[in-house]
Amino acid sequence: MTCSKLFSGSLPELINEIIQYFHYDYKTLYSCILVNRLWCRLAIPLLWKDPFSIKFPKSYHFIEMYLYNLNDDNKAKLNEYVIYNDLFPSNTIFNYSRFIQRLNTFQVCYSVEKWIATVRFSATEEQNSRYFMRIANLSHSQISNFTKLVYRLLFLTFIENEVNLHSLEITMFEYFDVTCELILQNPNFIHNIKNLTLDLDEVTGNITKFSEFLCYNCNSISSLYLLFPLYVDNYPTERSLSQIVNSQKNLKKILLGYSEFPLYHLLLLLKNPNCSNTLNTIIFYCVDFKNIIVLDEVFNQLNVLESIHIAYCYSLDSKFIQQINNINKPFKLKSLFLDEILHIESIELLIQKSGGYLENFGSINESQLLVQLFESVKKCCNKIKFLYLVAGLNDQNINLVFSLIENIKQNLNYLFIETLNVELSSIILQKLGQVLPFKLEYLSLHLSINTSDFEMFLKNSQNTFIKILLIRNKKKEESESIFPYLKEYIMKKKRVKHLAILETFSSKGENLFYLKDKVKEFELYDIQVLNYNDLSINIYDFINNNYLFM
Numbered sequence: 001m002t003c004s005k006l007f008s009g010s011l012p013e014l015i016n017e018i019i020q021y022f023h024y025d026y027k028t029l030y031s032c033i034l035v036n037r038l039w040c041r042l043a044i045p046l047l048w049k050d051p052f053s054i055k056f057p058k059s060y061h062f063i064e065m066y067l068y069n070l071n072d073d074n075k076a077k078l079n080e081y082v083i084y085n086d087l088f089p090s091n092t093i094f095n096y097s098r099f100i101q102r103l104n105t106f107q108v109c110y111s112v113e114k115w116i117a118t119v120r121f122s123a124t125e126e127q128n129s130r131y132f133m134r135i136a137n138l139s140h141s142q143i144s145n146f147t148k149l150v151y152r153l154l155f156l157t158f159i160e161n162e163v164n165l166h167s168l169e170i171t172m173f174e175y176f177d178v179t180c181e182l183i184l185q186n187p188n189f190i191h192n193i194k195n196l197t198l199d200l201d202e203v204t205g206n207i208t209k210f211s212e213f214l215c216y217n218c219n220s221i222s223s224l225y226l227l228f229p230l231y232v233d234n235y236p237t238e239r240s241l242s243q244i245v246n247s248q249k250n251l252k253k254i255l256l257g258y259s260e261f262p263l264y265h266l267l268l269l270l271k272n273p274n275c276s277n278t279l280n281t282i283i284f285y286c287v288d289f290k291n292i293i294v295l296d297e298v299f300n301q302l303n304v305l306e307s308i309h310i311a312y313c314y315s316l317d318s319k320f321i322q323q324i325n326n327i328n329k330p331f332k333l334k335s336l337f338l339d340e341i342l343h344i345e346s347i348e349l350l351i352q353k354s355g356g357y358l359e360n361f362g363s364i365n366e367s368q369l370l371v372q373l374f375e376s377v378k379k380c381c382n383k384i385k386f387l388y389l390v391a392g393l394n395d396q397n398i399n400l401v402f403s404l405i406e407n408i409k410q411n412l413n414y415l416f417i418e419t420l421n422v423e424l425s426s427i428i429l430q431k432l433g434q435v436l437p438f439k440l441e442y443l444s445l446h447l448s449i450n451t452s453d454f455e456m457f458l459k460n461s462q463n464t465f466i467k468i469l470l471i472r473n474k475k476k477e478e479s480e481s482i483f484p485y486l487k488e489y490i491m492k493k494k495r496v497k498h499l500a501i502l503e504t505f506s507s508k509g510e511n512l513f514y515l516k517d518k519v520k521e522f523e524l525y526d527i528q529v530l531n532y533n534d535l536s537i538n539i540y541d542f543i544n545n546n547y548l549f550m
Contacts, residue, residue, distance in 0.1 A: 016042050026054055027528070048099035052107040055534040060115035063150070065096045066157050074153055081138060081146040082119065097157045102167040102195075105179055112150045116143065152178050159186045167195035169225075180206045187217045197225040199257075211240035215247040222250050225544070226266075227257035227285070245269045250278050255544070257285035267294055271301040283309040283335075283543055290315040296326035309335035309360075309543050317343040321350055335360035337388065337539050341367040348376045355380030362388025362416070362539065371397045378404045386414040388539065390446075393419045398427055402435050409437040414537075418446035420474050429453035433460025440464060442537065446472040454482050458489035468498045470535055475505040483518065491525050502532040 019042045022028045032043035051062050070078070120138070138146065158165070159182060168190055170179060183189055196214070200207060226241060245251065246269055254270070256263055270279060279302055289295075299305065310316075310333065324331055333354035341347065341363070351358070351373075358381045363370060370392050377384070378400070387408070389401060405412065417432070419425060425447035433456070436443075443466050469490070473482060482503070490496050499522060501512035512518060513531040522529050 012038060012042075015039065019043050019046065022046070044094055044096075045099045048094075048096045050100070050102040052111050053102070053104060055531075060111055060118055062096075063111060063115045063154070065092055066154055067150070068092050069095065069097070069157070070153060074156070077149060078153070081142065081149070095161065097161040098163055100158055100163050101165060102169075103158070103165065104169040104171055104197075105175065106169075106171040108154060109147070109151055109175060112147050112154070116147060116150070148175060148178065151175055152182070155179065155182050159189050162188070165190060165193055167197075168193050169195075169197035169199070171197060171199040176200065177206055180210045183210070184213055187213070190214075190218055192220060193218060194221060195223040196221050197227075197255075199225065199227040208240050211244055215240070215243040219247050219249055221248050223253040224248070224251060225255035225257070225283075227255070242266060242269055245275070246272065249274055251275050252278055253281040253283075254279065255283040255285055256287055257283075258287070263287060264292060264294065267292070267298045270298050276301045277303050280304050280306040281309070282307075283311070284313050285309075285311045285540065285543070286313065288314040289317075289320050293319070293323065295320070295323040299327045299331070300329065305329075305332065307332055307334040307357075308354075309333075311335060311337040311539055311543055312339040312364075314340060316350065317346050321346040321353075324350060324353060330354075330357070332357045334358065335386075335543055337361070337543075338363045338365055338373075341365045341369050341373065344369045344372055347373065351376045351380050356383070359383050359411075360386035360388075360542070362386070362390070363392055364388075364390045366392040368396070371400060374400045374404055378407055382408060383411050384408040385411050386542065387412060388414075388416045390416060390418040393417070393421075393424060393428075395424070398424060402431055405432075406435045409435060412437055413441040414542075415440060415442070416444045416446075416537075418444075420446075420448050422448045422450075422476065426450055426453045429457040433457045433462075433464075436461050436464045438464055440466045442466075442468045442470075444470040444472075444536070448474040448476060449482060450476070451480055451482060451485065455485045455489070458485055462489060462493065462495065464495070466496050468500075468535060469496045470500045470532060471502070472532065473501070473503045475503055478505045478508075487521070491522055491527060494525055494527065496527055498528050498530055498535065500530050500532040500535040 015038060019029070019032055019039065022032065022043075023046055026047065029043045029047050033040040033047070048062075067078070155178070170176065196218070198207075198211075221244075224245070228241075242265055245254070245266060251274065256266060269275065270282075282305065308331065331354045333350070334357055336351070336358060337360070338347070355377070358377075361377055361381065361384055363373070374397055384404075387405070393401065401417075405415070415436075417428060419428070428445075428447060429449065430453055449471075471482070482501075486499075486501070490499070499512070503510045503512075511532055512529055519529045
């Protein structure tokens with residue numbers, strides 16, 4: 001009885017809770033909208049809260065849905081490039097613009113560019129179409145103007161629909177003036193945002209003006225990411241950024257990236273009562289600690305700090321570690337990703353002090369000191385969930401890596417291993433399968449694969465279920481293929497949920513995603529093949545929890 005009521009729509013609150021559970025499982029959400037009207041009404045807002053960042057399934061025609069309700073003046077502007085009535089839907093079921101909650105300016109621009117390319121390709125293929133001569137023959141400068149126009153109209157559509165925007169990520173400079181102009185004219189558009197990212201490669205007067213605007217119109221930010229170029233030396237910008245931090249009443253998470261000039265003063269601002277009793281996460285990304293001497297002073301004032309993340313930062317030397325030692329509270333370092341390794345003793349001391357909290361660790365350095373570093377991690381860190389080993393692996397440290405994986409496998413969830421050394425790739429494939437845990441959320445292997453070694457890896461790891469498996473293979477011979485082994489040990493045994501394969505030989509690459517016959521074979525076993533680039537995680541996305549695929 002309960003089951004029949006559920007599927008007939010008699011329990012909307014329960015159905016809503018179930019559908020919310022599939023928040024990032026877009027494939028399932030697409031299925032939900034086909035069940036009935038109630039399920040459709042509940043699933044559509046989740047699908048349309050951030051369509052620009054959905055990596056798959058990907059179609060850029062959703063932009064046409066947004067532009068459907070344009071007024072006559074804006075339709076006329078579009079008609080200079082493409083005949084509106086030929087391209088856009090005659091009606092829509094929902095006002096999709098109202099569901100948007102997150103905007104990333106780079107992703108919006110990228111989606112617009114892809115959409116225009118799709119429309120132009122369709123026009124070229126269908127030369128009898130009435131809009132062919134207009135869209136297909138646009139010059140490069142006209143395409144640029146068209147892109148900027150669509151970008152602007154999308155923002156206007158969201159503003160006019162009075163959306164409840166939660167997150168705004170300004171991560172490109174090209175159209176910043178357009179974004180800034182529209183926001184300054186419509187302050188309510190960002191009045192309620194909780195998450196703000198400013199990731200800019202140039203500082204102008206507009207950025208300073210925008211920063212000052214934020215101070216007076218948006219004080220509910222809980223997550224703030226500030227990434228500015230190293231070479232900037234602009235006191236008004238430093239002051240306005242400081243004002244943004246100082247104006248927030250509930251700041252819980254802050255990222256400071258690249259910028260050298262405001263770090264000292266921004267850190268001191270974290271001591272104010274607004275931050276000291278609310279801030280629980282600090283991320284340092286590509287920061288140079290060389291002249292920073294207030295770390296202990298600041299950290300001692302942060303009363304609810306739960307996690308610290310250090311990714312590819314510089315000057316982790318004795319002066320840095322001395323400040324950490326002077327902190328009279330636990331230093332809860334959750335992430336440590338290293339580029340340079342110049343002060344191994346200081347890094348070892350840092351690991352010893354905070355190793356009990358460390359969950360995410362990685363290195364892209366090829367230093368011989370990695371052996372020493374891996375020894376410290378193995379000894380002090382048993383809670384590692386995310387292990388990122390890109391470059392630096394060699395005959396001296398590879399067995400230590402296997403020992404480290406064995407030591408942390410009860411928690412290990414994400415594993416990245418990369419080397420293009422043929423002999424080392426062979427050793428990894430022969431031994432890795434023996435030390436993997438029973439379940440992995442994500443495994444990425446970038447190797448030079450020998451097929452017999454690959455078969456051994458698959459046999460040794462056949463008790464491991466891998467939700468997302470990425471393999472990038474630098475082939476030694478063009479005719480060599482790993483597909484028969486994937487079919488035998490992955491496909492038939494259903495050991496993977498999502499799969500991405502990229503194989504390269506010389507300058508040519510082959511992406512499994514585009515081999516439709518093989519993709520269909522995997523789908524018969526309920527394995528989804530996806531584009532390698534769409535599944536790939538970088539460290540910046542990971543530490544910001546911006547890597548959710550399903």
